Amino acid sequence: MAMRSREAERPRPLLDLVSYGRRAGLPREHWSPAELALIARTARRTPEVMVKVSGGGRSVAAVAAHLRYVDREGALTWRTDEDEAREGRDVAHALTADWDLAADAAEMAAPYPGAPGRRPTKLVHNLVLSMPKGTKASSVLEASRAFAREEFAGRYRYAMVLHTDRGHPHVHLIVRARSDRGERLRVSKATLRDWRAQFATQLRAVGVEANATERAVRGESRIAPRDSVYRASRRGQSTHLRARVESVAKELQGGWQIRIEPGAMKLLATRRQVQEGWLAVAQSLRDTHPAMASEVRRFVGSMPPPLTERQRIAEQLQHQLRRAPRTCEPPTR
Incomplete structure (x- = not known):
């Protein structure tokens, strides 16, 4: 039988901002060069x-x-x-x-003695x-x-x-x-x-500015679609996406409030913890790296509001409606 290896331990992220935001692990006053470099790259939005x-x-x-x-x-x-x-x-x-x-x-x-199917x-x-x-x-x-x-x-x-x-x-x-x-x-x-x-x-x-952080750490809330949905949407064949868009459009046309998705509160809580974590980082850098601390605070202030998938669809539809040319109404008698 083939040997099966146990996955090696993988390191935790250098910046655990959600934990900082929960006050469970406040950042140190002394940062490693790798951590400082990551903070700087993220704050200036390196690709x-x-x-x-x-x-x-x-x-x-x-x-x-x-x-x-x-x-x-x-x-x-x-x-x-x-x-x-x-x-x-x-x-x-x-x-x-x-x-x-x-x-x-x-x-x-070959026959497998484990779970059938x-x-x-x-x-x-x-x-x-x-x-x-x-x-x-x-x-x-x-x-x-x-x-x-x-x-x-x-x-x-x-x-x-x-x-x-x-x-x-x-x-x-x-x-x-x-x-x-x-x-x-x-x-x-x-x-x-x-x-x-x-x-x-x-x-x-090789001389290319590049960064690797989690989406929430950067203040982004876009939820990546399942791979099959993404590929179908690229071809214009995603029934899942079409149903979502039609549902949101119906709510907008009816003048209703966009229905809040179950994950919205979690999204807001995570954003709040991330922002508080970044501000804790800025506070710890204030005396030793004041310029970087200021850049971190500007970065936090520029984060876009967290949006669920339905809220993002609504925003895109409203943007398209604002850009659409207005048709001339026929004169009334």
Whole structure:
């Protein structure tokens, strides 16, 4: 049976602002250089990295199809863990063979004594490493290669492709989910948080200003949609999103108050704790780093109001109505 590794302990965030806001762990008067750098980057709103896991094939055919989609049927260049540059229509098939995914799939299909109905395990993880529009694409690729070497080289096979056709440069990094020793790569929220921090570090090493903080810490309340809803909305096919928009539009047309979602109070409480945490940080910096303390207070003051999904939809609809050209009404007799 394959060996299964227990995920290594991941470090906590450098700034636990929610705890500061609860007064459970007030910040120290002496900050490390890494903490000061993170405070400064966040307060001046340094561009944030994005690292997400976008599905993962559960069959060899599904993995090969995704690889062909990523490299645009062989038109784009792969960078592999063996430091090779490979391209062509046959690369997708070659990678699945090199990584012995057929053996992984056979093992996963073997009888399992645990809970019945278990879904097949992923053969690969599809990671996306991204930066905002305007970032130098070659730097994103260089940082992605360094990140992959540090995280996976010698343990998990991988290959990556750079995309520049969406306005923002991003790298699709495909990682085999099982090592040659049978250890499975498990991805948790803590893992993603650590990967974001490591990717940002690699970007800064190649001269790109990059930061990695949680959305609430930056004063952002946008709730990321489920991946399937997001993809469908990009195609204009999301029934979930359409139903939400129609519901909010009906409330606006009727002159009603927008129905408050259950998570609104939690959203407000988290924002209050984050703001109080930042102000506690500013207070601790007042004597030793007065300029940074002032910048932190300005940062807190510039945070937009926290909005739920329905409130955000209502705001967008009202903005569109204000911008829509007014039609001339026919004259009345």
